[in-house]
Amino acid sequence: MTRWLPVATVLALVLALWYAGAVALNRAGAVERVLPNSHPNGDWTLRDLVGVTLNMQRPVLPAPHQVAADLSSSILDWPLNSPRNLLYHTAVTAQSTLVGFVLGTLLGVLLAAAIVHSRTLDRALLPWIVASQTVPVLAIAPIVLVILGSLGFSGVAPKATIAMYLCFFPVTVAMVQGLRAPQRIETELMHTYAASRLQAFWLLRMPSALPYLFPSLRVAIAAGLVGAMVAELPTGAQAGLGARLLTGSYYGNTVGIWSALVLSALLGLVLTLAVAGLERLVLRRGRVA
Amino acid sequence: MSLARAASTPTARAGWAVLSGTVLAAILWWLVTEARKQPDFKPLHLAVPLVATLLLAGLGVRRVAALDGKPWYATATAALFGLWILYFWQVGVTLFNVPRVLLPSPAWIGQMLVDRWDTLARDFVQTVGKAVVVGWALGSGLGFAVGVAIDRAPFLQRGLLPLANLTSTVPLVAVAPIMVMWFGFEWPSKAAVVVLMTFFPMLVATLAGLQAAGKLELELMRTYAASYARTLIDLRLPMAMPFIFSALKVNATLALIGAIVAEFFGSPTVGLGFRISTEAARMNMGLVWGAIVVAAVTGSVAYALLVQMERRVAFWHPSVRSK
Numbered sequence: 001m002t003r004w005l006p007v008a009t010v011l012a013l014v015l016a017l018w019y020a021g022a023v024a025l026n027r028a029g030a031v032e033r034v035l036p037n038s039h040p041n042g043d044w045t046l047r048d049l050v051g052v053t054l055n056m057q058r059p060v061l062p063a064p065h066q067v068a069a070d071l072s073s074s075i076l077d078w079p080l081n082s083p084r085n086l087l088y089h090t091a092v093t094a095q096s097t098l099v100g101f102v103l104g105t106l107l108g109v110l111l112a113a114a115i116v117h118s119r120t121l122d123r124a125l126l127p128w129i130v131a132s133q134t135v136p137v138l139a140i141a142p143i144v145l146v147i148l149g150s151l152g153f154s155g156v157a158p159k160a161t162i163a164m165y166l167c168f169f170p171v172t173v174a175m176v177q178g179l180r181a182p183q184r185i186e187t188e189l190m191h192t193y194a195a196s197r198l199q200a201f202w203l204l205r206m207p208s209a210l211p212y213l214f215p216s217l218r219v220a221i222a223a224g225l226v227g228a229m230v231a232e233l234p235t236g237a238q239a240g241l242g243a244r245l246l247t248g249s250y251y252g253n254t255v256g257i258w259s260a261l262v263l264s265a266l267l268g269l270v271l272t273l274a275v276a277g278l279e280r281l282v283l284r285r286g287r288v289a
Numbered sequence: 290m291s292l293a294r295a296a297s298t299p300t301a302r303a304g305w306a307v308l309s310g311t312v313l314a315a316i317l318w319w320l321v322t323e324a325r326k327q328p329d330f331k332p333l334h335l336a337v338p339l340v341a342t343l344l345l346a347g348l349g350v351r352r353v354a355a356l357d358g359k360p361w362y363a364t365a366t367a368a369l370f371g372l373w374i375l376y377f378w379q380v381g382v383t384l385f386n387v388p389r390v391l392l393p394s395p396a397w398i399g400q401m402l403v404d405r406w407d408t409l410a411r412d413f414v415q416t417v418g419k420a421v422v423v424g425w426a427l428g429s430g431l432g433f434a435v436g437v438a439i440d441r442a443p444f445l446q447r448g449l450l451p452l453a454n455l456t457s458t459v460p461l462v463a464v465a466p467i468m469v470m471w472f473g474f475e476w477p478s479k480a481a482v483v484v485l486m487t488f489f490p491m492l493v494a495t496l497a498g499l500q501a502a503g504k505l506e507l508e509l510m511r512t513y514a515a516s517y518a519r520t521l522i523d524l525r526l527p528m529a530m531p532f533i534f535s536a537l538k539v540n541a542t543l544a545l546i547g548a549i550v551a552e553f554f555g556s557p558t559v560g561l562g563f564r565i566s567t568e569a570a571r572m573n574m575g576l577v578w579g580a581i582v583v584a585a586v587t588g589s590v591a592y593a594l595l596v597q598m599e600r601r602v603a604f605w606h607p608s609v610r611s612k
Contacts, residue, residue: 006448025471060471123354123363124370134538134592135585136545139561142569143577147391218458226460226550233553233566241463249466249554257466265459272458 018064025060026053059254067258074259083239090263092239096156097228097271100163101221107164108171108220109213113201115172116179129172138166141230159231159240163224170216170223178212179205214279221271229264241267303352307369310345314376317342321384332384339384346373393575401575402582408564409576409583416548416561417587419476424483425544429537431484432491437521440499450496456489465551474557482551487540494536498529531606534599541591545584 030052035044038052054063062070071086078085115121141162148158182204190200232242241264248257317338324330350370356362375395381387382394389397402409439445465482472478502525510520552562564580600609 003447006444006446007451008448010445010448010452120351120354120366123366124350125367127363127367128371131589134542135588136542136549138546139549139565139581139584142565143574143581146569146572146574150391222458222460226462226546229460229463230550230553245463245466246554249469252470254467254470257470261463261467264463268458268460269455 015064018061019054022059022061022063023050023053026056029058029060030056058252062255062258066255067262070255070259071262086241086244086259086263089239089241089244089260090267093225093228093232093241093264094267094271096159096231096240097163097221097224097267099156100160100228101167101224101271103160104164104167104220104224105171105217108168109175111168112172112175112179112209115176116205117197122176126176129169132169133173137169138162138227138230141227145231159228162231163227166223166227167220170219171213174212174216175209178209181208181212210283214275214283217275217279218272221275222268225264225268225271299352299356303349303356306345306349306352310342310349313338313342313345317380321380325383332386335384339380343377346377349373390572390574393578397575398578398582401579405576405579409579411559412561412564412580413583413587415476415557415559416479416552417545420479420483420548420551420560421544421587423476424480424548425487425540427480428484428487428544429491429540432488432536433495433533435488436492436495436499437526440496440521441517446496450493453489453492453496461486461489462547462550465547465554468551469555474555476560479548479551479556479560483544483547486543486547490539490543491533491536494532495529498532499525501525501532502528527603527605530603531599531608534595534603538592538595541595542588545588545591549584 027049030049034052034056035048036042038044039048053059055066056062059066074084074086080087082088111125115126144162144165145158148154148161179201186204186208187200190204195203229240229242229245232240233246241260244260245257245264248254248260317335320335320338324335350366350373353362353369354366378392379394379396382392393401439449462482464485465478468478468481468485472481506524506528507520510524515523548560549562549565552560553566556563561580561584565577568574568576568580603609
């Protein structure tokens, strides 16, 4: 209760501000286009104004209930495999995000394992990977799309590739840190047990790297989602939340944009929650064993 | 004899490997340019020198990486590796005749950077000079101001902090089409996206930083009968500086991403994001890579500047002092 009350208050505040903003931003359009039709003599009251601004056809800022209505009609009134159902687009985006996330994580973990075992890679490659975090790597997404497109790949593959390389960098950096986390005394203990490098890796390095891995996975899945959505922009993709955002902005369908925005936020939350759940599962098992 | 011994130190062995690699690389490049003039040329003809150069390059990097002693050896390894990547990119693209549309050679990208620098400079001013700087300063400033303002309202903090943390999982850049609708195609819409993206990391960092002062120091301030404002200015804000600077660094990258991606949704005919998306659609990949180089250099320089600034401001912090 004490934890939820402040959050609920702030959320209520945001909602109230949203309604107020909708009235303020839609006022000009309502006074100009809608009210003269219903009240030709200009005798509309404040009540009429609020009622109109919150239910405009093409609002500057749609009211929350309009977005909710649009969402529910799109989700409930159309079959799941119809392109008019937003859940279908969410699934398309989620699919490429997850494929890219899994591949990027695997690649990142493998490369980190190689880096901690090779001084050459550590000194030659790692600085570049660390430096890449300060660079907007998302900007090369259009290039990846063009290259993969001319090689004949389409559909999930290009989007997953972009999500993959965005996931890959944070995972690699965190894993290198994590695999190096064991104390000297622990590595020496493994040495006295005559443990092989492989055994030391699985029994010591990997478990101690997990607390580093999971925070980076949360960063990675969020980055991967942005990557997948951006990848849906320039290809003229028909499906996916990014494509919905773009078509919405082409046709001035504000409510549609907001619905796609809400769903992409929810998708981000669900994906992060899934990673957090995985983290709890894995770390709990580790502690029992 | 002493000469022979001097030649067998690790440093000398590394030096020899790098030197011979460079010589072989120069020969390979000459061979490639000569061979490209032959009509019946096949890349396979140069397989032996290519593999030999690759092996020697690898050996050189390996030996330099194994050196100990001077701190700049590590930087040198990374630089050497980067140069070799550029070299083999160039040789590979030339040797295998990769179409420019697919992967332009570094030389071609450099050529584009020089030839079209006026275009790229205008793009830089538009995207970085206006949208990124304004958005980054405004978003970070607002995040900081709100963080300090609600410092004395724990109720608001407990309400805002979970929500602000959640925003890191949300693709905020997706608000770009809405901002373009509200603020038009020009840079203010991009700056608005950047403000939204940079606000929350700074808010979270400020709130965390203001909690960073230790109990001992706070009690000391209390024994001095220091007012709330004094404690804030002399103790808690300085203690928060490392947090604030790490948020500023994260925000610098986020701001670049936000401004570039927002331009994909509509922009005037200038700007780095506009350049990347339109020239990619026109298959003019040299200029696309040129714009990316500009963005990458901007990101790195911004980061380096912020690190320098942090050293000035938070000079007392252990993480700075230890360097």
